[in-house]
Amino acid sequence: xxxxxxxxxxxxxxxxxxxxxxxxxxxxxxxxxxxxxxxxxxxxxxxxxxxxxxxxxxxxxxxxxxxxxxxxxxxxxxxxxxxxxxxxxxxxxxxxxxxxxxxxxxxxxxxxxxxxxxxxxxxxxxxxxxxxxxxxxxxxxxxxxxxxxxxxxxxxxxxxxxxxxxxxxxxxxxxxxxxxxxxxxxxxxxxxxxxxxxxxxxxxxxxxxxxxxxxxxxxxxxxxxxxxxxxxxxxxxxxxxxxxxxxxxxxxxxxxxxxxxxxxxxxxxxxxxxxxxxxxxxxxxxxxxxxxxxxxxxxxxxxxxxxxxxxxxxxxxxxxxxxxxxxxxxxxxxxxxxxxxxxxxxxxxxxxxxxxxxxxxxxxxxxxxxxxxxxxxxxxxxxxxxxxxxxxxxxxxxxxxxxxxxxxxxxxxxxxxxxxxxxxxxxxxxxxxxxxxxxxxxxxxxxxxxxxxxxxxxxxxxxxxxxxxxxxxxxxxxxxxxxxxxx
Amino acid sequence: xxxxxxxxxxxxxxxxxxxxxxxxxxxxxxxxxxxxxxxxxxxxxxxxxxxxxxxxxxxxxxxxxxxxxxxxxxxxxxxxxxxxxxxxxxxxxxxxxxxxxxxxxxxxxxxxxxxxxxxxxxxxxxxxxxxxxxxxxxxxxxxxxxxxxxxxxxxxxxxxxxxxxxxxxxxxxxxxxxxxxxxxxxxxxxxxxxxx
Numbered sequence: 297x298x299x300x301x302x303x304x305x306x307x308x309x310x311x312x313x314x315x316x317x318x319x320x321x322x323x324x325x326x327x328x329x330x331x332x333x334x335x336x337x338x339x340x341x342x343x344x345x346x347x348x349x350x351x352x353x354x355x356x357x358x359x360x361x362x363x364x365x366x367x368x369x370x371x372x373x374x375x376x377x378x379x380x381x382x383x384x385x386x387x388x389x390x391x392x393x394x395x396x397x398x399x400x401x402x403x404x405x406x407x408x409x410x411x412x413x414x415x416x417x418x419x420x421x422x423x424x425x426x427x428x429x430x431x432x433x434x435x436x437x438x439x440x441x442x443x444x445x446x447x448x449x450x451x452x453x454x455x456x457x458x459x460x461x462x463x464x465x466x467x468x469x470x471x472x473x474x475x476x477x478x479x480x481x482x483x484x485x486x487x488x489x490x491x492x493x494x495x496x497x498x499x500x501x502x503x504x505x506x507x508x509x510x511x512x513x514x515x516x517x518x519x520x521x522x523x524x525x526x527x528x529x530x531x532x533x534x535x536x537x538x539x540x541x542x543x544x545x546x547x548x549x550x551x552x553x554x555x556x557x558x559x560x561x562x563x564x565x566x567x568x569x570x571x572x573x574x575x576x577x578x579x580x581x582x583x584x585x586x587x588x589x590x591x592x593x594x595x596x597x598x599x600x601x602x603x604x605x606x607x608x609x610x611x612x613x614x615x616x617x618x619x620x621x622x623x624x625x626x627x628x629x630x631x632x633x634x635x636x637x638x639x640x641x642x643x644x645x646x647x648x649x650x651x652x653x654x655x656x657x658x659x660x661x662x663x664x665x666x667x668x669x670x671x672x673x674x675x676x677x678x679x680x681x682x683x684x685x686x687x688x689x690x691x692x693x694x695x696x697x698x699x700x701x702x703x704x705x706x707x708x709x710x711x712x713x714x715x716x717x718x719x720x721x722x723x724x725x726x727x728x729x730x731x732x733x734x735x736x737x738x739x740x741x742x743x744x745x746x747x748x749x750x751x752x753x754x755x756x757x758x759x760x761x762x763x764x765x766x767x768x769x770x771x772x773x774x775x776x777x778x779x780x781x782x783x
Numbered sequence: 784x785x786x787x788x789x790x791x792x793x794x795x796x797x798x799x800x801x802x803x804x805x806x807x808x809x810x811x812x813x814x815x816x817x818x819x820x821x822x823x824x825x826x827x828x829x830x831x832x833x834x835x836x837x838x839x840x841x842x843x844x845x846x847x848x849x850x851x852x853x854x855x856x857x858x859x860x861x862x863x864x865x866x867x868x869x870x871x872x873x874x875x876x877x878x879x880x881x882x883x884x885x886x887x888x889x890x891x892x893x894x895x896x897x898x899x900x901x902x903x904x905x906x907x908x909x910x911x912x913x914x915x916x917x918x919x920x921x922x923x924x925x926x927x928x929x930x931x932x933x934x935x936x937x938x939x940x941x942x943x944x945x946x947x948x949x950x951x952x953x954x955x956x957x958x959x960x961x962x963x964x965x966x967x968x969x970x971x972x973x974x975x976x977x978x979x
Contacts, residue, residue, distance in 0.1 A: 603958055604918035612918070646954070665959065667919030669845040674921050679970060694964075723848050726970070727924050728961045730954075743920040 338640065339429065340526035342501035343370060343455040349526060349640040351599070352451070353426055355419050359448075360426035363396065364614065365641050367439070369621060370455075372757055375425065377609055382418065382425040386439060394439060398425060407438045423609035450523030454501055462504040462530065464519055472515045474532060474551040478502065481546030484530075493538040493551060497528040504530075515553050589780045590633045591771050592658035592737075595620035596665045599643025606668045610755055613641065615666040619744065619760050623664070626768035632775065650734035654696075659778050660707055660771055661735045665743040668751050672721030673763060676741040677701070677708045678733050679726040696736050703738035703778050710777075711740065711770030718766045720747075738778050742767060834858065840874050841932040843885035843925035850929050850971075852936075867904060867934055867941065868896045874933050875912075878926075885925055888915020894950070898941075903965070904934055905945045913948040916957040923960035928971045935968035942968045 338349045339361060350365040363384055367373050371388040384396040398405035398418040405412050412434070419426045427435060432453065433446040445454040460482065465475040476495075482502065484495040504521040511517055518533045532538060532551050539554040595616040597603035603612030620636055627634035637652055638644055644652075653661050678697045697704070708724050715722040732739045744763055746754040753759060835856035842853050857873045859866045871893045878887045890911035897905040916923065931944045943965045946956070953962045 597958070601958070665920050667921060669917060669919060669922050670848055671846060674848065676920060725848075725921075725924070727920060728964055728966075729920055729924075729959060730961050733961075741920065745921075 337451055338526050339451050341453045342458045344458050347499045351641050359429040361429055361432055363425045377423050451526040458501050460500050460502045462502050466511050471553045472513045474516050476549040478547050486540055493532050495530045502528040589775050590658045591627055591660045592635050592653050592656050593620045593623055594637040594663040598638050598641055601643050604668050612666045615755055616664040619664050622760055622764035623767055626764045630772040632772050646731045650731035654736050658737050659780050661737050661739040663741040667743050667745045670745040673715050674743045675708045675712050675724045676727040676729055677704050679728040680733055693734055697733045700738050707738045707774050708740045710774050711767055714766040714770035838870050839936040841929045843929045845885050864896045864898045868893050870937050901940050902942050904941045907947045907950055910949045913956055918957040920959045923956040927960055927966055931966045931968050932971055
């Protein structure tokens with residue numbers, strides 16, 4: 297027998313490697329082999345009624361969007377996967393129901409009985425239906441019968457005529473000022489670094505006709521507008537530190553040179569009013585901001601953390617998000633400011649929830665849960681060990697709720713009374729449920745279970761409406777009874 | 784291509800096929816074993832020998848949303864922590880019975896109980912207890928409350944309990960109930976549906 301010639305050795309090695317890789321692949325758990333690469337990106341959707349984000353899933357190398365995630369904030373959704381077939385009923389508020397029909401692995405489907413062809417195959421993952429991002433514009437325009445503008449690269453989608461036009465106006469002088477104007481008030485995140493000031497618009501549908509402007513100016517040298525990852529950014533460049541002031545009720549941002557830092561001695565001096573000397577102020581006095589009654593709604597779980605599996609295709613994370621949106625709507629209808637801690641299918645850790653909630657400084661925090669066992673609605677109040685209650689100003693993280701226990705109990709009582717008046721079975725219990733004990737505001741948690749023996753009834757729109765109305769009435773009646781907080 | 788190379792390719796292909804078949808067989812075997820373990824309803828029985836003692840169990844009911852007291856005869860060891868373990872295993876055994884009002888994950892068990900001082904019990908459960916536990920605020924709180932109340936009812940000195948999973952601390956039982964804290968027996972009164 298001859299030894300293989302040198303040229304054949306690499307071939308043999310390659311074959312052996314393939315063989316070993318094939319064996320290793322077979323040994324991998326099925327779920328790992330089939331796992332899809334999650335993308336951190338999301339699609340921001342701006343409609344005249346609401347703003348929300350939906351996570352993007354990377355399937356077959358391209359971004360996909362969950363149909364339920366896409367449509368639920370806009371109306372009523374009832375999705376029913378049946379093996380490889382997927383049917384979804386969608387109705388806008390006050391409008392007739394329409395049906396979407398797709399099939400896993402097929403690129404054709406139907407909307408309202410009309411055929412529709414997707415740019416790539418429809419996919420079902422974990423009982424949820426996904427469409428390619430590039431098809432979202434056509435699907436939504438058929439469903440909503442309105443103009444849709446999608447910027448796939450920027451991950452931004454605009455429904456109808458929504459859009460905040462941004463205009464730039466450099467007014468030269470000593471020093472020069474850049475006026476950035478919008479159609480309505482905006483509230484961007486502002487970041488500064490040497491020679492730049494950057495405005496990030498996450499919730500506002502800000503658009504611009506310009507991408508870059510160069511200015512022949514000694515102070516402000518240019519402005520760049522960009523859109524990416526579901527946000528819009530305006531970067532203003534200057535030759536020295538810049539600052540921003542809001543004017544015209546928040547519709548205009550004035551960018552100007554930042555004043556030099558005051559000398560050290562001035563900081564140490566106690567300012568005294570001088571009767572005959574006019575006081576100089578660098579900025580106009582801020583309008584006083586009054587206390588507000590904000591209810592912060594925290595739909596539990598999200599993303600890969602699905603919570604309880606109510607049914608194989610109905611996870612807790614979806615039920616509570618639907619309930620949260622209904623509760624927000626009910627509260628706003630009662631004149632109460634209400635915010636959602638998550639408004640899309642994203643994972644947030646318990647500590648992140650507490651940090652965000654405390655930063656929002658709500659008057660009331662409410663966490664929403666759903667269970668596949670039990671019956672009715674359970675209202676939970678925080679449970680902090682008396683031994684751990686601190687009276688110091690610096691609050692321990694695990695017992696930060698201690699000072700608010702009495703108010704939390706009052707909120708729970710108010711909600712329970714409204715549930716009772718609507719004949720919804722309920723019970724109030726204390727539970728050491730995270731992140732309630734980390735919240736520095738009156739806090740409660742609600743866990744809903746099915747109203748009947750059929751566990752699927754937990755997701756019925758009528759039941760969720762009834763629960764949302766009761767909770768909203770209970771929370772709204774606490775206005776004036778819990779301290780309102782300055783933002 | 785010379786004959787030896789062809790033979791080598793054939794041999795490699797046979798090895799590949801053999802490896803693939805072995806891996807497929809192994810995977811099917813592991814899946815069958817996992818399924819068997821998951822379906823195995825481990826009903827804990829007390830030791831067969833020795834005199835039995837009437838112990839109080841606080842049994843949870845998901846529909847009622849609370850705990851009810853019941854009594855069973857269990858053969859109890861002499862040692863205090865072993866006695867506590869036998870009582871909790873009887874409680875878990877009740878939850879694993881078909882038709883339980885508060886079903887928990889198949890294969891759930893208490894690995895060990897450590898008594899710290901006179902009043903604290905650290906209960907080390909197995910992974911199945913947490914991994915297969917039904918997820919839900921009430922369901923998880925009921926399980927913990929029934930364990931704490933049962934331990935306290937049979938050994939009144941035990942008034943606080945900490946639960947570990949496979950010897951380690953976990954954040955939550957099944958996504959809700961906080962397992963980082965000690966549970967006190969006197970904080971559970973709301974869940975009792977009848978008095979002892």
